[in-house]
Amino acid sequence: MNTIELLVRKDQLARVELRETPAIPLEEGQVRLGVESFALTANNITYAAFGEAMNYWRFYPAEEGWGRIPAWGFASVLESRHPEIAPGEKFYGYYPMSSSVVLLPHRLSAKGFMDGAEHRAQLHSVYNAYLRCSHDPFYTPQTEGAQALLRPLFITSWLIDDFLADNDFFAANADGHSTMLLSSASSKTAYGTAFQLAQRAGIEVVGLTSDANLGFCQGLGCYHRALSYNQLDQIAAATPCVYIDFAGNADLRRNIHSRFGNLRYSSSIGGTHVTQLGGAKDLPGPRATLFFAPAQIKKRSTEWGAERLEQKLLQAWHGFIVKACDATSPWLVFRHHRGPEAAKVAYLEVLSGNTDPRLGHVLSLAPGAA
Ligand SMILES: NC(=O)c1ccc[n+]([C@@H]2O[C@H](COP(=O)([O-])OP(=O)(O)OC[C@H]3O[C@@H](n4cnc5c(N)ncnc54)[C@H](OP(=O)(O)O)[C@@H]3O)[C@@H](O)[C@H]2O)c1
Numbered sequence: 001m002n003t004i005e006l007l008v009r010k011d012q013l014a015r016v017e018l019r020e021t022p023a024i025p026l027e028e029g030q031v032r033l034g035v036e037s038f039a040l041t042a043n044n045i046t047y048a049a050f051g052e053a054m055n056y057w058r059f060y061p062a063e064e065g066w067g068r069i070p071a072w073g074f075a076s077v078l079e080s081r082h083p084e085i086a087p088g089e090k091f092y093g094y095y096p097m098s099s100s101v102v103l104l105p106h107r108l109s110a111k112g113f114m115d116g117a118e119h120r121a122q123l124h125s126v127y128n129a130y131l132r133c134s135h136d137p138f139y140t141p142q143t144e145g146a147q148a149l150l151r152p153l154f155i156t157s158w159l160i161d162d163f164l165a166d167n168d169f170f171a172a173n174a175d176g177h178s179t180m181l182l183s184s185a186s187s188k189t190a191y192g193t194a195f196q197l198a199q200r201a202g203i204e205v206v207g208l209t210s211d212a213n214l215g216f217c218q219g220l221g222c223y224h225r226a227l228s229y230n231q232l233d234q235i236a237a238a239t240p241c242v243y244i245d246f247a248g249n250a251d252l253r254r255n256i257h258s259r260f261g262n263l264r265y266s267s268s269i270g271g272t273h274v275t276q277l278g279g280a281k282d283l284p285g286p287r288a289t290l291f292f293a294p295a296q297i298k299k300r301s302t303e304w305g306a307e308r309l310e311q312k313l314l315q316a317w318h319g320f321i322v323k324a325c326d327a328t329s330p331w332l333v334f335r336h337h338r339g340p341e342a343a344k345v346a347y348l349e350v351l352s353g354n355t356d357p358r359l360g361h362v363l364s365l366a367p368g369a370a
Contacts, residue, residue, distance in 0.1 A: 001078075004340050004365050005098035006347060010057065010067045013048050013274075013351055017066075018340045023100065026081045030104050035095045037336075038073025039148035040350050040361045042187060042272040045069075046248075049274050058123060060096035068096040070127070071363075073148045075101065084108050092139065092147065093130035097343070099365040103130065110135050126294055137314055145334045146321050149360040150188060157192030158316050159296045160244060160269065161200070166296075169203060170242050170264035178264070179204040179239050181256065184246035184272040185226055186213035186357035191331060193244060194222040195320055206235065208252075216357045220331060232259055245288070246270040250278025257283040267291045272353070332360045340365050 002020045009015035026032055047056040048069045060068035076090045082105050091112060095101055106116030112131040120128050133139040138147060164170070169178045180197055182190045185207025197205045207223035209216075217226035227234055229252055235241075240262040245253060248271030257263060263285040271277050280288035300309045324331040337346040343363040349355050 001100075003098055003100050004367065005068060005096060006340070006343055006365060007062055007066045007068060008048060008347075010048070010051060010065060013045070014348065016344055016347060018344055024102065026079060026102065029082055030102050031077050031082050031085050032079040032100055032102050033075035033091065033095075034078045034100050034366065035073060035075045035098055035364070036090075036366070037144065037148055037362050037364050038071035038095055038097065039145075040071060040097075040346060040363050041149065041153070042184075042274075042350065042353070043153060043189065043270070044071050045274055045351055046271045049271055049277065055123060059094065059120060059127060060098075060101075061119060068098070070094050071097055072152045073362075074133070074144055085113070090133040091130040092133060092136060092151075094127045097347075097363070097365060099340075099367070105130070112136075124294060126297075137310070138317060143321065143325075145336075145360065145362050146325055146332070148362055149332065149334075150192070150321065150324060151317070153189040154192040154317060154320055155313060156269070156293050157189055158196055158313060159293045160193045160267070160291060161196035162300065163291070163296045164197070164242065164244075164267075165200065166299075167265075169200075171240075177202045177204065177240070179206055179235070179241040180244055181206050181208060181235075181241050181260075182223075182244045182246065183208045183229075183249065183252060184270065185209040185217045185223060187246050187270070187272055188332070188360075189270065190244075190246045191217075191220055191222055192320060192324075194220070195323065196316065198222045198224070208232075208247075213357050219329075232256065235260075238262055240264060243267065243288075244269060247273040247276075249273040249276045250280070251276065253280060253288060254283060257285045257288075260285070265289070274351075274353070331358065333358050335359045335361050337361060337363045339367055 001023050004020050007017045051057040057067045059070045062068050077087045104116040105113035107114045114128045186209050194205045204224050207217045207226040211228045214228050243256050243266045246269050266286050266288040268288045269291045337343050343365050346361050
């Protein structure tokens with residue numbers, strides 16, 4: 001059985017190759033999983049754009065100059081040389097864009113395992129965990145697409161909202177009101193954040209987006225206002241506000257820091273505007289600060305305990321996917337791309353940014369995937 005994988009040039013993300021290689025025999029303790037489906041969003045492009053700086057290339061190393069972009073999805077065990085993992089079992093986790101992957105399970109529990117491969121030992125544990133679908137309270141077979149696409153993004157959204165609330169929305173004005181400005185408002189992570197923020201009293205949630213995606217953002221209903229990037233002048237310059245930046249666009253960040261004299265906090269979450277990224281030095285106002293989701297998870301796990309945190313996340317998740325996947329007016333419509341060529345076309349479409357924000361791309365590289 002061969003493995004098919006999608007590789008990209010690290011310095012030229014639009015250069016893609018599909019490669020087919022014979023599967024290597026398993027060593028003692030290893031398992032081979034067939035990657036059945038994975039989600040592809042701007043988040044994966046950000047993994048690639050920040051691959052060197054933030055170590056994302058190190059999860060699945062490739063030959064010099066090439067990279068395997070990681071993606072969240074589902075895989076089932078095809079072959080096992082681990083005594084506690086049986087063929088057929090399904091796991092949610094962080095996989096390469098491949099038809100199959102070899103992992104070395106260690107620290108097994110009823111919930112799943114960690115990949116014990118040596119090259120991953122120094123990488124953040126949140127990416128090294130593989131969860132048994134049979135024991136995962138988030139899992140239902142009907143919602144695999146939503147889980148692959150939205151789960152890692154919504155957990156971040158929830159944590160951003162929680163972090164802001166934990167910091168009293170960075171000292172709103174005297175009457176307790178404050179405005180949250182979200183860039184790339186059409187992105188799933190941004191609208192998940194808006195969904196949470198909109199449930200808070202005294203908070204105005206403003207979505208900033210491109211002209212092409214303005215109608216989509218206005219229709220979501222989780223933004224009190226949606227404006228295009230060139231309509232910042234419609235927000236009073238003295239407004240006490242927080243910038244929650246999913247776009248990473250250097251010019252937009254400068255415009256926001258320059259216009260809003262009452263900017264209380266500037267949180268850098270993402271970099272969807274992959275060709276307009278840039279440093280945040282010498283900006284007026286607060287320092288742009290990278291949001292580190294694992295730090296907020298750790299804080300809440302310590303304060304609340306892991307179980308209570310999971311319960312809260314689960315409850316919020318259920319509320320969110322009911323809204324996002326509502327049958328009559330969904331925020332998200334799934335588009336499945338099956339087989340290597342279809343996956344390559346989908347990757348290039350997502351990379352270009354020329355994709356309908358309502359679409360959620362779910363890929364499978366297995367040839368003849370159903
Ligand atoms: N720090 C963390 O822990 C964390 C966790 C999750 C996600 N994130 C980040 O949040 C961001 C959003 O991720 P997502 O997966 O939610 O995105 P998504 O749903 O795929 O976002 C799509 C939107 O991003 C913008 N976009 C995408 N590609 C573009 C391009 N080539 N040029 C210009 N705009 C482009 C467009 O929004 P507009 O037209 O509205 O600008 C587009 O509608 C990513 O950068 C991701 O890495 C960070």
